[in-house]
Amino acid sequence: MTGKPDKYSFILGMITAFCECVAGGCKRLALSPPLTRDDYSLVEEEARAIIEKHGLTHFHERNLDQPESKRVEWILIAGKRETIQQYLALREKGFSPMESLAPFSELLSYDPANSVHTGYDAYKAYFGNTENQET
Numbered sequence: 001m002t003g004k005p006d007k008y009s010f011i012l013g014m015i016t017a018f019c020e021c022v023a024g025g026c027k028r029l030a031l032s033p034p035l036t037r038d039d040y041s042l043v044e045e046e047a048r049a050i051i052e053k054h055g056l057t058h059f060h061e062r063n064l065d066q067p068e069s070k071r072v073e074w075i076l077i078a079g080k081r082e083t084i085q086q087y088l089a090l091r092e093k094g095f096s097p098m099e100s101l102a103p104f105s106e107l108l109s110y111d112p113a114n115s116v117h118t119g120y121d122a123y124k125a126y127f128g129n130t131e132n133q134e135t
Helices: 007-023 037-053 081-092 119-127
Strands: 029-031 057-061 074-078
Touching: 007 029, 007 037, 007 074, 029 081, 037 057, 037 074, 057 081, 074 081
Parallel strands: none
Antiparallel strands: 029 074, 057 074
């Protein structure tokens, strides 16, 4: 492939792949790619439909604890509402995936000893820093 892929299709493709991982039991929780407010508005309806077609639950993380100039949003994808509640409990303790994924590694089903890249790494490789970007 030459050039960047279509951002809308890339985001929905990642959401679909993460839904398959969660629905298949490979992951307990997945985070969509980091989304600007405009990205979220663009994909919200289709993303929710994809998640619900997989029989999964979701939550829109707005990251209001971050300065607006650095804020990105994402969609939490889980098989069980309790997994999202566990994520939110970690957030209430002050942990943020924007700072480090380490506190969330068990929920995300990451094995730090064997991990190479996350979905965020792939997304950033194509679309760079999401701060203050428009779609």
